[in-house]
Amino acid sequence: MKILELRFKNLNSLYGEWVIDFSNPEYISNGIFALTGPTGAGKSTILDAICLALYGATPRLGKITKNSNEIMSRQTGECYAEVRFQSQAGLFRCHWSQHRARKKAGGDLQNPRHEIAEGIADGRVIEHQLRRVAVVVEEKTGMDFERFTRSILLAQGGFDTFLKAEVEQKSRILEQITGTAIYTDISRRVHERQRDELDKLNIMRAETAGIVILEPEREKELNLELQGKQKQETKIIARALATDKAITWLKGVDGLKKEISSLTVEADKLKSKLELFKPARERLLRALKAAEMDGQYAALTAARGEQEADQKCLKDAAEKRPALEALLRQKKYAVRSAEKLTLQVREEQKKAAPLFREIRSLDLRLTEKKKVVHSGDVHCRSAAKQIATDKKLKAAEEKKLTAAQNDLRIVENYLAANSRDEWLVGGLAGIEEQMGALFSIQQEITALKKSEAAAKRRLKTAGGQLAARAAQQTSRQQKLDEAKKQLELSKKELSTLLADRLLREYRLEKEVLLREKAFRRKIADLESERALLEDGRPCPLCGAEAHPFALGNIPAVDAADKKIAGLDELIRRAEELEGAVKELEAVERDSLKKLTASERLASEAANEQKNAAQYLTDITDDLTKTARRFTELQEAALTKLRPLGIEEIPGHDLSLLLAALRKRLERWQRQLRKRTEIERQTAEQLSRLKSLDAVIETRCKALNEKRAELDTIRNDLAVDNDKRRERFGTKNPDTEEQRLDKAVTEAEQAEKSARAAHDEVRQRLSSAQANIVLLQDRISKRASELKLLEAEFEGVRKAAGFTSEQQFQDARLPLPERDTLAARAKELDDQQTDLGARQKDRENRLAVEIDRKVTEEQLADLEPAYKELEEDLTLLRDEIAELKHKLVENNTARER
Incomplete structure (x- = not known):
């Protein structure tokens, strides 16, 4: 592991941000370098920053948490430590930071943040959870916090303890620093294991002290006895096998005889079943012969059915023809009546058309005059309403004007009383x-x-x-x-x-x-x-x-x-x-x-x-x-x-004085703006009052003229209404015209329906007459075909042995019943064939077994003899097993 760069901020006495680049050529070329300086200069703080960035803890203070942070510089609100290092796993950057609430020096400590990321620029964050970062650091460096502070960064005071210690104590301190205390545990466990194994050895030696080995002569005697017993076992096994073979042969012969007897009984039962099934078999044969003629009989039956159906249809058609002829005469009279009604309704519609046009023209003039009267009434009401509104608006404006003049006097009084505040405009x-x-x-x-x-x-x-x-x-x-x-x-x-x-x-x-x-x-x-x-x-x-x-x-x-x-x-x-x-x-x-x-x-x-x-x-x-x-x-x-009248500046809060001065300036400027605004509003209100007087006068004159015009139109409307009542009453010309149109349409539709009904009856009568002719022709032709089919079927029926058609019908069976009888007949035939084959097989096998002549003795004599041989063999095998066990134990004792 190699530290490449260290960054930290506000740790102990080192205020502000600090950066140490260990990859600088001077560090690399000089090899060894030292941190020197007086007490409190920050030497240990640099080492603490490395531990803090990697593990979130320091050797002097332990884990840094939300409740305890003695490493953050006094009167600061945040701190951090970041280290960039290289190991066999790659290049990494580890960052730890903590701050107070709102990063204020007096705020409460917040939870620390800890993360490890790839060491390249904008490297991917590998882990950011507090508990998981320490695990990842250990994976990448191969060291946890304890091993790191022992092998890489010895805690302050650790070497002093080492140099002053005795030889044995130095060994223990080196074990603690290098993590080699495991070898002491190994040595102790080896000693304990050796002691346990020695105890086991002593116990085994005590156990083997009582083992006894047979003499050679006694071992030889046991081997000879064992060989004799084994030969005797072979002879008994041969006798037992021969006896068992004879018993098996006698039981097989007896079984074959019993099976042949059973098959004879079964054959008698089958013979009875065949006799009982004989009438059913004859019915099945007659049904099969009748089934061969099903095709010809079906054709004959179908022809007969068609002939009967046509004859019935011919009879029905002949019976319905007189009724259709009477109905046709009735529909013809209805067509003539409908034509006469249509002519009458059309004539009435033609006479009423000029009156309808005249009344519509008169109604249109009445409607237009009513609209003009209505529109004029609405306009007059609106104009009167608007005049009233304008008068109210004028009264309101006069009231506002009076109020504005009063406000103007108040503002001018304030400005005169506070004229010294004018200095604040430039002096504040x-x-x-x-x-x-x-x-x-x-x-x-x-x-x-x-x-x-x-x-x-x-x-x-x-x-x-x-x-x-x-x-x-x-x-x-x-x-x-x-x-x-x-x-x-x-x-x-x-x-x-x-x-x-x-x-x-x-x-x-x-x-x-x-x-x-x-x-x-x-x-x-x-x-x-x-x-x-x-x-x-x-x-x-x-x-x-x-x-x-x-x-x-x-x-x-x-x-x-x-x-x-x-x-x-x-x-x-x-x-x-x-x-x-x-x-x-x-x-x-x-x-x-x-x-x-x-x-x-x-x-x-x-x-x-x-x-x-x-x-x-x-x-x-x-x-x-x-x-x-x-x-x-x-x-x-x-x-x-x-x-400005201020004789003292408050010592506790200067902002109050400034606020008071700003308010005085603001009031002065506000009053100036208010005076200007009031003067502007007064001029506007005087102009609006003059305009309202002119508007009210104009609107009153227009309203009077409009009312005189409406009175003239109302007189014309009354004259036209009287004329319309005299000519058409209160009826609606559109409704009357629609009534006549509807009557014409209904008459025409009735005429059309009467014609359609007449045509439909005439078509039905024509179709009935044509159908009667067709049916008569078809019945005549089918009669000759039916005679030919009956002759052909009679020849086939007599050839099959049926004397009459009724006998043929009695012989026929439904297909399911016929299939059931055929399956039963086949089942009985198959049983008879199988039973004969089994009887022949068992008789042949019995003859072969009798020819073998395995023994002349009886089964009653052989079974007790075989049981006695089994008992002798069991006793002999127990003796052999005992001899073998003694010899095996002797060999085991000799090996031990």
């Missing part, structure tokens, strides 16, 4: 500039006072922290001394327990005693072993937990067992002391680490107290100088403000 800009300067100095004084109060609090806090750090340092020094004392006592106790020997020497001595104990057990006789048996524990020879010959024995504990037990206790105690020593060493390391941290914190607290005191002095001096400047500027501003 200068006053605002001076007030702005005073306001800036006033804000500066306020900020300095807040800084002074904060500096005092900082000094007080620094003093408290210094006292607390000193007390903490003393307490941790006492804990370190106590840990060293306890460690020395534990080491001394372990050395006394081991008596200047190593623990592995005691473990070796125990292993030798265990081997010696196993050898003694191996050479001991059974009588001495019996004395060691204990109820409930397995026997080392047979494994049994019950010992009838040693019931109630309490085994004697020999000297070796006592010594082994003593060594077990010593080794256990030593291992406990070793664990205690390791724990105390860890406590000592932790106490030393905490003491170093306390010393560093105490030093930082002292520096903070010194810096706070100096900062308070500087702030106090700045506050005095700024207050003097504020007094001088305030007096200069008062010189200009006294002519």
Whole structure:
């Protein structure tokens, strides 16, 4: 991993933004470089910025969160750290930042932001979630925060602890820095594994001490006995197979005989079924013969049906013809009546046409005059209404004029009373500039006072922290001394327990005693072993937990067992002391680490107290100088403000004075604008009043003339109305004309319908007469064809054996019934064929089996003999298995 560039802002004492480019040629060519400077210059802050950008934490402060950020510079509202680095995974940019609410120094801390992206320009953001960024950084660099601060960036104070430590402590510190503590765990686990495996070995040796191996002569005898038993087994198996074969043959012959007998019974049953089906079979044969003539009979039946249908149609047509002739005469009379009515209605319509035209012309003149009268009435009402509106408008304008004249007097009185405010038109800009300067100095004084109060609090806090750090340092020094004392006592106790020997020497001595104990057990006789048996524990020879010959024995504990037990206790105690020593060493390391941290914190607290005191002095001096400047500027501003009646400038809020002056200027300018506007409105109102007087006079004259004209038109309208009532009454000419048009249309339609009905009846009569002729001709021709078809069918019927047509019809069967009888007949025939074939097959097979003559004995004698052979074979195989088991156990014991 290689750091290429570091950027940060507002961290500890380094205010503002800072950039360090480690890819600069000077860093590359010189190789090694150092960060130097006095205490508080910011050396550790640069290292903290690297950790902060990568992991969001620092070695001194730990994780930076919303609740705790001691690294952000005082009196600032935001900070950040960004590092660009290169690793085997590529080039990356990691950014961490945090700000206060609205980025104000007094705002609450907000949640920090942390992200890692590709190192190129506008690189893709890889991760931005706080928890996930640390995981991605570890993937890209191969190090988490702890390994990074051990191997790349050692925490401040870490080397000092390393140089002052003893040899063993240096080894442990190097383990902590390099992350090699795993090798200590491996060594401890190897030792534990070795101890467990040795215990297993001792147990296996104790178990194998009781194994017994057969003598060669006894093993040979068992092998010979096994061979004899196996030969005997072969002979019994051969006899059993021969017996089983004979039994199978006798059972097969008996089965064939029974099957032949069963087939004979089945043949008798089938013969009875065939006899019962014989009448149905004859019906089926007659139906099949009749089915062969179905085509010819169907043609004959169809011809007969057509002949009967035509004869019926001919009869119906002849019966309907007189009624159609009478109906035709009736429709002809109706046509003549309709023609006469149409002529009468048309004549009436022709006579009324001139009157309709005259009345329409008169109605049109009446309508036009009514429109003129109506329009004139509307116009007169509108003109009268408009005149009234104009009079109201004139009254309103006169009222407005009076009010405007009153407002003008009020404005002129104000301007005369406040004439000194006219100076503000040109002088307010200068006053605002001076007030702005005073306001800036006033804000500066306020900020300095807040800084002074904060500096005092900082000094007080620094003093408290210094006292607390000193007390903490003393307490941790006492804990370190106590840990060293306890460690020395534990080491001394372990050395006394081991008596200047190593623990592995005691473990070796125990292993030798265990081997010696196993050898003694191996050479001991059974009588001495019996004395060691204990109820409930397995026997080392047979494994049994019950010992009838040693019931109630309490085994004697020999000297070796006592010594082994003593060594077990010593080794256990030593291992406990070793664990205690390791724990105390860890406590000592932790106490030393905490003491170093306390010393560093105490030093930082002292520096903070010194810096706070100096900062308070500087702030106090700045506050005095700024207050003097504020007094001088305030007096200069008062010189200009006294002519306006202002004798004092408020010291707490200058914006109120400026606001009051702006309001006075605004009121003065507003009153000037108001006076101009009122004068303009007064002139406009006088002009509008003069115009309204002329308009009202003109409109009254036009209204009187229009009313005289309307009176003349109303007289003409009354004369025309009287004339129309005399000629046509109140009837509507359009309605009367439509009535006559409708009567003509209806007469013509009635005439047309009568003609259509007459033509339709005439057509029906003509069609009926033609149909009668056609039917008579068709019936005549079909009669000769029908005789020919009947003759042909009679010849076929007699040839098939049917004496009459009725006999033929009785022989016919429906197709489903015919198919059912045919299927039943086929089923019975198939059963007869199958049964004959099976009878012949079983008789042939029985003859073949009898010719084999496998045995002369009876089945009742062979079955008990076969059962006895099976029992003998089972006993013999058990004996063989027992012999094989003994030989296998002997081979296993020899191998062990």
